[in-house]
Amino acid sequence: MSIRGKLTLITVSAFIVIYSVIGGVLPRSSNPIVRALADPGPYPQLRIFEEVVRHIVNDYVEKPNLEKVRVGALRGLADGLDPYSAYLLPAQVTEYLASKDKGDTTGLVIGQYSGFAYVIAIVPGSPAEKAGLRVGDVIEYINGQATRDLGLYDVKSLLLGPVGTPIELSLINRKTAKLKLVPGIVPATPVESRLLEGQIGYLKLPILNKGESVKVGAAIRELLKKGSRSIVLDLRGSAGGDTGEGIAVADYFLGSGTIVKLLGRNEKELKTFSAVPENDLTSLPVAVVVDRTTAGASEIIAAAILDNKRGEVIGERTVFGMSADQQLFKMNDGSAMLLTVARYASPAGKPFIGDGVTPNIEVKRPDLAEVNEDEAQAPTPDNGAPTPPVVVAPKPVDDVMLKKALETIRDRMKKS
Numbered sequence: 001m002s003i004r005g006k007l008t009l010i011t012v013s014a015f016i017v018i019y020s021v022i023g024g025v026l027p028r029s030s031n032p033i034v035r036a037l038a039d040p041g042p043y044p045q046l047r048i049f050e051e052v053v054r055h056i057v058n059d060y061v062e063k064p065n066l067e068k069v070r071v072g073a074l075r076g077l078a079d080g081l082d083p084y085s086a087y088l089l090p091a092q093v094t095e096y097l098a099s100k101d102k103g104d105t106t107g108l109v110i111g112q113y114s115g116f117a118y119v120i121a122i123v124p125g126s127p128a129e130k131a132g133l134r135v136g137d138v139i140e141y142i143n144g145q146a147t148r149d150l151g152l153y154d155v156k157s158l159l160l161g162p163v164g165t166p167i168e169l170s171l172i173n174r175k176t177a178k179l180k181l182v183p184g185i186v187p188a189t190p191v192e193s194r195l196l197e198g199q200i201g202y203l204k205l206p207i208l209n210k211g212e213s214v215k216v217g218a219a220i221r222e223l224l225k226k227g228s229r230s231i232v233l234d235l236r237g238s239a240g241g242d243t244g245e246g247i248a249v250a251d252y253f254l255g256s257g258t259i260v261k262l263l264g265r266n267e268k269e270l271k272t273f274s275a276v277p278e279n280d281l282t283s284l285p286v287a288v289v290v291d292r293t294t295a296g297a298s299e300i301i302a303a304a305i306l307d308n309k310r311g312e313v314i315g316e317r318t319v320f321g322m323s324a325d326q327q328l329f330k331m332n333d334g335s336a337m338l339l340t341v342a343r344y345a346s347p348a349g350k351p352f353i354g355d356g357v358t359p360n361i362e363v364k365r366p367d368l369a370e371v372n373e374d375e376a377q378a379p380t381p382d383n384g385a386p387t388p389p390v391v392v393a394p395k396p397v398d399d400v401m402l403k404k405a406l407e408t409i410r411d412r413m414k415k416s
Contacts, residue, residue, distance in 0.1 A: 074337075079151050082340055082353055083112050084324060086153035090334030099160065105183035106159055108133065109207065109239040110152070111295065111320040116140065116172070117147035117155045120293050120320055121207060121239040123186050131181040133169070135237060135293055141170035153338065159183075192234075193219040200409060201228030201284075205249070208241035208297040213248035220252055220281050230285040230409045234402065235302055236315070239295035243323050243344060246297030250304035251279040253286055257308040258347035260300045262325065267349070270342055275308075285412040286311030287405045290357060291365045296322035302357045303346035312412070313359040314405045321353035361408060363401045 056064055074087040088096060107126020111118050117139040122128045139147050142158040150158075159181070161167050167181040189206035196202050201223035205216060223231065243260075250259045254275035262271040290302050290313060299318050306313045323344035330336045343351040 083152040104186045107186040121237045125187045138173045140172040191219045199229040201231040204234040205238045208245035213245045235294045235298040238298040241297035246300035250301045252281040255280040259304045261345045287409040288313045290315040295320035307347035314361045318356040323352045
């Protein structure tokens with residue numbers, strides 16, 4: 001088990017330390033938490049947690065810092081849910097609320113892959129690109145802090161440094177020892193649009209932030225004016241973004257049907273977003289290209305086209321599933337829990353967090369770094385310590401996914 005895994009196990013177990021320590025000085029019958037733990041019923045896990053905490057308090061070699069344990073416990077609780085939920089200290093709550101009004105300063109979309117911070121997407125011309133970062137990079141350290149010991153929220157916070165102040169990054173998937181990322185202005189990215197041989201329209205979508213769907217609609221209309229007979233929609237590298245923008249783009253290709261569902265607890269359907277016939281721009285054959293750098297708003301587009309049998313989806317399964325609704329629950333001490341309260345799901349009902357989007361024509365992309373977590377955990381024969389993560393470096397190859405998409409769309413054009 002990794003260091004982070006061990007810490008998580010301890011911190012999750014410690015979440016009742018306040019009740020077991022503070023409440024432990026009270027008579028057992030006057031402590032409702034302790035009574036609940038003692039009674040049979042729906043609390044077996046809490047009884048185990050109480051036992052673990054008791055050992056920490058009574059048997060740990062030093063007197064534990066209960067405040068540190070409490071914070072670690074709450075972080076551990078969030079860490080056991082999904083990558084996007086988090087426990088925020090008061091200063092982080094202030095930072096979180098302020099960040100909503102600030103624009104991006106790095107051009108970097110980060111996810112977690114085998115426990116490490118993983119570069120999902122980079123805005124062209126952004127500080128991230130200027131620093132030499134590439135899609136598929138695995139970040140081991142940020143300003144000396146190991147990403148494997150941090151939650152995704154903390155990783156993102158470390159990358160929100162002041163504009164102009166360098167952030168030192170260490171990578172484990174290529175020879176470059178360290179990079180300097182200097183936060184600054186992130187330029188707007190245009191929709192890449194061109195007409196390929198055989199009158200095939202090609203659209204490569206950027207990160208779908210607010211307003212991008214309008215640009216995509218304009219690009220589709222322009223391709224139709226030029227005589228496009230089909231469209232290849234390249235969603236690779238389009239990660240994060242605004243879910244409403246993804247819904248709007250999917251609506252351009254659907255005359256009817258469900259675009260996406262919003263699911264609550266127990267998969268309860270909270271809301272269904274359906275296609276509006278007036279928004280449909282084209283009935284031409286469509287092929288969509290996705291890979292593991294497709295996430296968030298673009299997953300909505302791919303799933304809508306696939307589940308409505310509107311076109312083929314080519315590539316590899318998406319894995320980051322960023323489409324979710326979150327809510328900040330403030331605590332009395334100024335801290336807060338940032339929790340996922342609803343998840344977006346495909347028309348077929350598969351949540352993007354966890355399931356992703358599986359193409360109906362799978363083509364593996366071999367040019368992104370892979371992290372072998374099993375080998376990273378294997379002890380060395382000399383001292384029994386875990387070995388460094390084993391990383392397969394990206395290899396330059398032909399764009400096999402796009403080639404397959406073009407082949408697929410040409411076959412559909414022949415049949416139509």
